[in-house]
Amino acid sequence: MPSLPTPDHLRRVWAALDTLPDPTAQRPWPILVSGCMMSWGCGIDGTSYGMERALDLLRGLDNLRWVPVCPEHMAFGTPRRMPDLHDGDGHAALDGHARFLFDDGQDGTAGIIAAAAEALTLAQREGVVLAVLTDMSAACGTQVISLGARSDSPRRFQRGMGVMAATLDRAGIPVMSQRDHRTMQRLLSRLRPEHSVDPAALDHHEHPWTVATFGG
Numbered sequence: 659m660p661s662l663p664t665p666d667h668l669r670r671v672w673a674a675l676d677t678l679p680d681p682t683a684q685r686p687w688p689i690l691v692s693g694c695m696m697s698w699g700c701g702i703d704g705t706s707y708g709m710e711r712a713l714d715l716l717r718g719l720d721n722l723r724w725v726p727v728c729p730e731h732m733a734f735g736t737p738r739r740m741p742d743l744h745d746g747d748g749h750a751a752l753d754g755h756a757r758f759l760f761d762d763g764q765d766g767t768a769g770i771i772a773a774a775a776e777a778l779t780l781a782q783r784e785g786v787v788l789a790v791l792t793d794m795s796a797a798c799g800t801q802v803i804s805l806g807a808r809s810d811s812p813r814r815f816q817r818g819m820g821v822m823a824a825t826l827d828r829a830g831i832p833v834m835s836q837r838d839h840r841t842m843q844r845l846l847s848r849l850r851p852e853h854s855v856d857p858a859a860l861d862h863h864e865h866p867w868t869v870a871t872f873g874g
Contacts, residue, residue, distance in 0.1 A: 661863055662863040662873075665801065665863060667833055671838075671845075674788055675788075675841075678787055682721050687721065687787050687788075689722055689723070689725065690784075690790070691789070692709070692795070694710075695709045695712050695836065697710040698726060698728060699736065702738050712792075716846065719849050721849055729774050730795075732776060732777070733772065739761050740761045740809070741761075741770070742759065742761075743818075743820070744805075746816075747799075747824065748774075748820045748823055749827075751770075752821065752824055752825065758821060761809055770797060770821045774797070777825070781826060786831055789831055790836060791820075791822070791835055797821050797823075798822055799818070799835070800819055800834060800838075801817065801837070801863055802815055802816070802817060802868060803815070817863075819833070840859040840864070841861055842859070843855045843859045
């Protein structure tokens with residue numbers, strides 16, 4: 659099955675991985691990461707959704723430094739209602755064309771945009787070289803997010819970014835998701851030069867579900 663075209667934002671991640679100086683214990687790479695992947699109980703239900711397992715291959719490395727953030731928690735606290743993007747993705751929301759709505763209809767667009775700007779300030783202050791974010795999220799998604807409420811039947815999806823991911827992307831910070839397994843292998847090979855890259859690993863746009871959903 660053919661894959662969808664490689665998104666430009668992933669090409670920017672690859673370029674960064676090709677040009678960044680080697681990370682060391684003395685000068686580790688600062689990497690922004692969604693808080694749920696750091697075991698933060700920042701999900702809508704106060705859990706991490708079990709997302710910490712997504713980064714098992716990167717645990718215990720002394721040449722990277724995680725910079726965790728959760729814009730939804732920053733803006734709305736935890737627990738909270740389920741938010742999704744309506745009428746477009748995070749870039750559209752930043753341009754005033756899409757809305758970040760909770761499942762009870764409350765509009766959180768202004769709040770999530772402000773929290774995304776705060777997260778960008780954190781990333782810039784910490785000298786972040788790239789971000790690994792939780793896909794499907796209306797805040798952190800980088801490849802695929804819901805189009806409208808995920809409780810709709812049938813659930814609809816769109817290719818695109820969440821609000822924080824779009825904010826970082828516009829500021830020149832390379833973003834990827836935990837489902838970009840091919841790119842994750844490239845990242846791991848820079849952090850652990852002895853690592854043997856898995857040639858079968860697929861990024862999210864190459865996954866059969868993504869291709870079937872959006873067309874090859």
